Amino acid sequence: MANLREVAQYGLDALLRAGADKAQCVATFTEKHEMNVELGEFSLLRTTFDTNIGLTAIKDSRRGSTAINKSDNESMDKAAAEVLAIAAASAPDEAYDIAEAQPPAEFSSGSDAPDLDRMYSGVKELLHQVKARYPKLVLMQAIIDFTRSRSCFVNSNNVDFVTNKGVYNCMFMFTSKDQDKVSSFNYTSFSLRDLERDLLECGSLDILLKQSTEQIITRPLQGRFVGDLIITPDCMNDMLWFVSRTISDGPMISGTSIYKDKLGQQIASPLLTLHSRPVSDEICNGYFVTSDGYAAQNSTIVESGVLKTYLLSLYGSRKTGFDRAVNMGGAFVMEPGDTSLDDMIKSVEKGILLARFSGGYPSDSGDFSGVAKNSYLIEGGRIKYPISESMVSGNFAEMLKNIKAISRERIDYGFSILPWVHVSGITVSGK
Amino acid sequence: MYSLDLRDYVKLFSGYTELRVQENRVIRIVFVKGNNTANSRSATGGISARVYRNGSWGFASNPEISDQAVKGVIQAATANAIFLDSKEEKGRGPLPGVPFESQKAFSTKKQRLGQKQLVEFLRELDDHIARTYPNLASRTVALNCLDMEKTLVTSDGSYSRSVVPRTIIGITLSLIKDGEPVGFGKSYGGRGHFEDLFTSPADLYERIEEQYHHLMKKSEGVFADAGLKTCVLDASLAGILAHEAIGHTTEADMVLSGSVAAGKIGQQVASPLVTLIDFAHSYNGQTCPVPVYIDDEGTMARDAVLIENGILKGYMHNKESARYFNTEPTGNARAYEFSDEPLIRMRNTAILPGTDKLQDMIASIDDGYYLIEPSNGQADSTSEFMFGITLGYEIKKGKLGRAIKDTTISGVAFDMLKTVTMVSSDMKWGPGGMCGKKQAIPVGMGGPAIKCKINIGGR
Structure with missing residues (x-):
């Protein structure tokens, strides 16, 4: 394979030769080794190699970009010429720019190569454990991969970053079955730096597998009530998407973000502190360089309920007048609270333990509604039974303000670390 | 190339x-x-x-x-x-x-x-x-x-x-x-x-x-009144209904993992007004939104009749599932990127039109909703599906009322499809969606307007 840095530099030079005023090139070589399990048995061994060359040029305040997966000089020359043609077509905008010079750096995390034997034996062991502990469980799909990527980011302001990253990614999808009764499927995923621990001990896998077997027989809720939710870490992973999107370029540039005037203000309960830590040791699947070409830094997005930063790119920052974010979000780490999960459940008079939310995209104002999947009714401080055909409705912005407690316990997914969160004021409707 | x-x-x-x-x-x-x-x-x-x-x-x-x-x-x-x-x-x-x-x-x-x-x-x-x-x-x-x-x-x-x-x-x-x-x-x-x-x-x-x-x-819209309601789902929703509510449960790999469609071939799972087909490439002499003539395993693609007059007739197959079920592959094995392996995926899933008129369907409802535009959706092994609604109106005494705010509807497909009492005579294909199942893939979705009972989220 060609030298990574030479490829990136060739792409940058090709853009400048083609007439770019400012240019950047990101060359990434990726190698993936993936083991697939279907219906509880190994089905596929997959090895893929890929190349991605991202080219961006600015000329006369017009910007264009392209991505190809060929790294030979002829392909890159052709792509560079195309980028300039694309840029010439764009509307001019003084806000287009590239990252300014920073000290060159090389970042590394994880292993250089997979331990394929350990991958195989780890999955095999998991299959045995699942069969023994949860005989009614159907492991519909498990995908365990080791992805090794090497990336070089160069631009015409002399930015020069190299990233080497190796990480194991694990995804599981499962249901449980007893004769003709079947539970709702559920899924979870996590990333690992190595395979030292049993897979069943990682992330929330064992908790969810156990719950799945309890959910073969469910009961629909009857009627409607306004009550509490205890949102599980898996569910919170999905729900944080609303917050990060709402403080990002699109809604902020368009002026439709409900948080557009809220920087430095209380947007959530003082109990909530949320970080984005892409370069933290506690996150094994983060990132080192932003898509703009800045060395990523950790940040606190919400501190004791106060919005501390938007997640704006360089362009978004120029368009809105707010500071550029020091990272691209994700890699969320939520500070734990001082309530145990047991005590949290005991404090709920009537509500739902929401383990999976299957709903429509929330509106720009934060209104949401959806089905409470793989979830339980809580009454009188006790988990009563798994439910089905029950919907929850509320507003994300209000929900963040109505946080009553955050659990001491957290789940480490490798790409995020999240607790259970107790909120109030949610409409729950059954049949 | x-x-x-x-x-x-x-x-x-x-x-x-x-x-x-x-x-x-x-x-x-x-x-x-x-x-x-x-x-x-x-x-x-x-x-x-x-x-x-x-x-x-x-x-x-x-x-x-x-x-x-x-x-x-x-x-x-x-x-x-x-x-x-x-x-x-x-x-x-x-x-x-x-x-x-x-x-x-x-x-x-x-x-x-x-x-x-x-x-x-x-x-x-x-x-x-x-x-x-x-x-x-x-x-x-x-x-x-x-x-x-x-x-x-x-x-x-x-x-x-x-x-x-x-x-x-x-x-x-x-x-x-x-x-x-x-x-x-x-x-x-x-x-x-x-x-x-x-x-x-x-x-x-x-x-x-x-x-x-x-x-x-x-x-000026209002929150929907949460609960089980009689609704008219516009033709633009019927496609996502076909895809999410039934389609996924009849993909043979989902069937093998225990979806509710398992073992129900030949059984009445929907109103006799409902016929649902995953078209390979053409319907009524017209090319479908995502035409597949041959799949990524080299199988000639043919229409997969999933429900005919309310009776579950078959599943969608690749070669491996067809061998397991001792039937012919249907040509549903599709891959998104060059680096992806083919999976069992829908192609152009549609409910066939009936004989009713949309105006008559709306006029027949005393208190319900006319739901017009979908957003995202999700299926389940239990056939309890959901999809987001970004446009809808109240129906009061047979007439359209106020618009409603964004909401979500859900139901158990094999129960909900039995509540279908009217199906419109027009047929509409959506501009095209992307389905996610390990990989993304373009899919076609179509159908007529449908009157049914369904759970709606709200306050």
Whole structure:
């Protein structure tokens, strides 16, 4: 394979030769080794190699970009010429720019190569454990991969970053079955730096597998009530998407973000502190360089309920007048609270333990509604039974303000670390 | 794209093998409130091989397309299959396969437009919206084009070449009402290159006007009254209903993992008014949004009749599931990228039209909802599905009332489909959706308006 840095530099030079005023090139070589399990048995061994060359040029305040997966000089020359043609077509905008010079750096995390034997034996062991502990469980799909990527980011302001990253990614999808009764499927995923621990001990896998077997027989809720939710870490992973999107370029540039005037203000309960830590040791699947070409830094997005930063790119920052974010979000780490999960459940008079939310995209104002999947009714401080055909409705912005407690316990997914969160004021409707 | 003839490499195959060259080409141009926030083209392609050995699969891919790379992926995929077979020793027999050849291209015959012309088209649309509707807080105009070009050869004698383009213009209009943002988005376009679908920005003005009027009504909208309601699902919703509610539960891999459709072939699972088919490529002599003549395992694609007059008739299959169920593969094995393996995926899933008129269906409801525009959806092994609603109206005493805010509807498909009492005579295909199941894949969804009982989220 060609030298990574030479490829990136060739792409940058090709853009400048083609007439770019400012240019950047990101060359990434990726190698993936993936083991697939279907219906509880190994089905596929997959090895893929890929190349991605991202080219961006600015000329006369017009910007264009392209991505190809060929790294030979002829392909890159052709792509560079195309980028300039694309840029010439764009509307001019003084806000287009590239990252300014920073000290060159090389970042590394994880292993250089997979331990394929350990991958195989780890999955095999998991299959045995699942069969023994949860005989009614159907492991519909498990995908365990080791992805090794090497990336070089160069631009015409002399930015020069190299990233080497190796990480194991694990995804599981499962249901449980007893004769003709079947539970709702559920899924979870996590990333690992190595395979030292049993897979069943990682992330929330064992908790969810156990719950799945309890959910073969469910009961629909009857009627409607306004009550509490205890949102599980898996569910919170999905729900944080609303917050990060709402403080990002699109809604902020368009002026439709409900948080557009809220920087430095209380947007959530003082109990909530949320970080984005892409370069933290506690996150094994983060990132080192932003898509703009800045060395990523950790940040606190919400501190004791106060919005501390938007997640704006360089362009978004120029368009809105707010500071550029020091990272691209994700890699969320939520500070734990001082309530145990047991005590949290005991404090709920009537509500739902929401383990999976299957709903429509929330509106720009934060209104949401959806089905409470793989979830339980809580009454009188006790988990009563798994439910089905029950919907929850509320507003994300209000929900963040109505946080009553955050659990001491957290789940480490490798790409995020999240607790259970107790909120109030949610409409729950059954049949 | 490349100069190799894949058929030259069949002699290197050892056992059942698929060899595929694929390139996906994407154009993306976005204007947000007049700002050109995206302006890009990309092309990702390469070669992949998948090899079957006694029930175990090996796969390998490489972005380079050269004689050496082709030999390399065949060798690596074969080695992967041998390795897994040596560990697993499943001892399963050969896959069913009937040789088939197909060459289909849906490329435009017109002169292709350059990026500048496409950007100008979008800018004109954006200018029109800004000029015509000054009370809007924002608007987003986005062009997304995807061309998928594939060549496939298999060890059992199939060969195919195909080019299937899709072009979507998405327009979202937003305003601020009482300090709260309210938005409404719609997609226009479908199968084909831009040049075959759009001639002038003005062609969309009438539909944007209609979209704007719905937004104004939605800005005065109310929360739906949560619970089980009688609703008319517009034709544009029937497709996502077909896809999410039934389609996923009848994919043979979902059936094998225990979906509720398992063991119900021949049983009444819906009202006799409901017939649901996953069309391969054509319906009523017209080409479907995502035409598949041959799938990525080299199987001739045929229509999969899932429900006929309310009775569950069959599942969607790849070669492996067809062998398990002792039936014929239906041609549903599809892969998204060159580096992806084929999975059982829907193609063009639709409920067939009935005989009722939409106006009569609305008039027949005393207290319910007319739901018009969907967003995302999700299925479940239990057949309890949901999908988001971004446009709908109350029905009071047979007449349309106030608009409702964004909501979600849900139901248990095999229960809900038994509540269907009216099906409209018109049939509408959506501009096209993307389905997620390990990989993304373009799918077609269509159907008529349906009157049924369904759970609606609200306050």
